[in-house]
Amino acid sequence: MANATGRVGQSGVPELAPPAYVVLGMVRLGARSGYEIKQTVGQSIRFFWTISPVQIYPSLVQLEQAGLIAGRAEPQGKRRRRTYGITSAGERALQQWLRRAEPMPFELRDIGLVKLFFADALDPTEGQELLSAVMQRSEDRIATLRAIEPTAAAAEEDGNIYPLLTLRMGLAYHQAMVDVCQDFARRLNVTRQRG
Amino acid sequence: MANATGRVGQSGVPELAPPAYVVLGMVRLGARSGYEIKQTVGQSIRFFWTISPVQIYPSLVQLEQAGLIAGRAEPQGKRRRRTYGITSAGERALQQWLRRAEPMPFELRDIGLVKLFFADALDPTEGQELLSAVMQRSEDRIATLRAIEPTAAAAEEDGNIYPLLTLRMGLAYHQAMVDVCQDFARRLNVTRQRG
DNA sequence: GGTAACATGTAAGCGGTTACATGATTAG
DNA sequence: CTAATCATGTAACCGCTTACATGTTACC
Numbered sequence: 001m002a003n004a005t006g007r008v009g010q011s012g013v014p015e016l017a018p019p020a021y022v023v024l025g026m027v028r029l030g031a032r033s034g035y036e037i038k039q040t041v042g043q044s045i046r047f048f049w050t051i052s053p054v055q056i057y058p059s060l061v062q063l064e065q066a067g068l069i070a071g072r073a074e075p076q077g078k079r080r081r082r083t084y085g086i087t088s089a090g091e092r093a094l095q096q097w098l099r100r101a102e103p104m105p106f107e108l109r110d111i112g113l114v115k116l117f118f119a120d121a122l123d124p125t126e127g128q129e130l131l132s133a134v135m136q137r138s139e140d141r142i143a144t145l146r147a148i149e150p151t152a153a154a155a156e157e158d159g160n161i162y163p164l165l166t167l168r169m170g171l172a173y174h175q176a177m178v179d180v181c182q183d184f185a186r187r188l189n190v191t192r193q194r195g
Numbered sequence: 196m197a198n199a200t201g202r203v204g205q206s207g208v209p210e211l212a213p214p215a216y217v218v219l220g221m222v223r224l225g226a227r228s229g230y231e232i233k234q235t236v237g238q239s240i241r242f243f244w245t246i247s248p249v250q251i252y253p254s255l256v257q258l259e260q261a262g263l264i265a266g267r268a269e270p271q272g273k274r275r276r277r278t279y280g281i282t283s284a285g286e287r288a289l290q291q292w293l294r295r296a297e298p299m300p301f302e303l304r305d306i307g308l309v310k311l312f313f314a315d316a317l318d319p320t321e322g323q324e325l326l327s328a329v330m331q332r333s334e335d336r337i338a339t340l341r342a343i344e345p346t347a348a349a350a351e352e353d354g355n356i357y358p359l360l361t362l363r364m365g366l367a368y369h370q371a372m373v374d375v376c377q378d379f380a381r382r383l384n385v386t387r388q389r390g
Numbered sequence: 391g392g393t394a395a396c397a398t399g400t401a402a403g404c405g406g407t408t409a410c411a412t413g414a415t416t417a418g
Numbered sequence: 419c420t421a422a423t424c425a426t427g428t429a430a431c432c433g434c435t436t437a438c439a440t441g442t443t444a445c446c
Contacts, residue, residue, distance in 0.1 A: 017433090018306060025313040035397050048308040052435070057398060079442040081397065094316050098325060104307035104332060110243040111213055112299035113364065117240050118220040119357040121289050127357065130293060137299060160315040162322065165379050166308050172371040180367045184360050212405090230425050247407070252426060274414040276425065 016062070019051050021097050023059040024090055027069050029160065032083040034060055043148050044163055047141075047170050060084060068093050112137060128188060135181035138174035145170050211257070214246050216292045218254040219285055222264050224355065227278040229255055238343050239358055242336075242365050243301075255279060263288050307332060323383060330376035333369035340365050 022045070023037055031037040034056045041051055060082075063069045068090035074083045086094070112134045119127040145167060152164040211219075217240070218232055226232040229251045236246055255277075258264045263285035269278045281289070307329045314322040340362060347359040
């Protein structure tokens with residue numbers, strides 16, 4: 001609500017919506033154009049935050065107008081292209097946002113878990129198939145995350161240690177899911193043998 | 196897209212949107228009125244799926260028209276109230292949905308992880324504060340989940356074993372987050388002492 | 391010479407949330 | 419007698435996604 005409405009906070013820093021801060025943060029990490037931001041997001045935060053080109057380009061305009069990033073036309077041949085760098089005001093604005101004590105809700109929207117929650121409506125065998133599907137899903141995600149691990153490790157070499165942390169969190173999350181699934185499947189089998 | 200548009204699938208079962216199936220599943224688990232569904236959701240799947248009264252009541256109407264639930268007026272005094280029970284057609288429709296092999300995307304939207312991802316923009320101390328905040332958040336969530344564990348355990352006694360599974364997944368998820376945070380914090384301290 | 395990738399947008403629609411509205415009943 | 423809970427909705431809004439549009443450059 002108090003977002004990107006042209007309002008200005010008490011410190012003189014314009015209030016921006018999360019997408020704008022994401023773009024700002026990505027520019028700081030070295031993503032130069034809107035396109036590069038899109039690519040970088042796809043290799044990093046897309047597992048806990050999504051943003052599409054439709055949000056990126058207006059955000060870049062807004063951030064430049066606010067003086068938080070500085071852009072210049074840098075066409076490659078006849079292909080238009082605008083590149084950006086963060087300003088010192090932008091650094092400060094990003095830091096302020098990061099420091100801001102505000103609720104940080106994690107909103108999970110997982111139809112797989114919903115189905116699993118209702119799985120007692122199925123035959124035991126079918127329930128276990130659903131369990132396998134959910135487990136497989138996490139295993140796939142782990143593979144995807146492992147594939148981008150080198151990128152995060154490279155960022156760490158450059159002094160950005162937190163991208164690797166959030167990646168590890170993703171891995172831990174899905175590993176935990178797999179573990180719980182396996183444990184549950186094992187117990188199901190034991191029960192079946194006894195009963 | 197192929198959702199609640201009045202269209203009918205090849206098996207004669209009307210295609211419903213996820214919210215309707217959630218309502219259907221909750222009725223099956225014994226939530227009788229729209230209000231009870233809301234309560235039950237708040238005690239169970241709300242950690243990976245949300246649904247508001249605004250979605251629940253129209254879904255109930257739709258499900259009853261489709262013959263998947265049967266409702267009857269059951270006012271308490273002068274307070275109007277409509278209660279529902281699942282029909283055999285409803286059972287079949289729910290099972291079909293659960294069996295349906297369709298993509299099950301887990302969409303996570305976590306501004307906390309986004310902030311943590313960008314935390315290299317902060318001083319080391321401030322970064323660690325952010326880390327603490329994210330960790331605290333998961334610890335709080337663990338406490339909340341523990342509080343509803345008895346409910347899920349009771350459901351298990353009644354033959355519904357999957358609610359407890361999804362609850363354990365939530366616990367495992369957040370415990371994994373806490374573990375990764377603690378490990379990272381420990382390593383940060385080691386680095387600081389050395390450097 | 392065609393396909394994939396680079397690069398930046400517009401327009402429409404949808405699912406979902408927020409705010410609001412209404413009224414009855416129970417507990418303190 | 420007041421607040422919380424029970425119970426069911428309507429109306430407006432909004433962030434985001436999807437589909438579409440457009441042109442360039444690199445690669446096979």
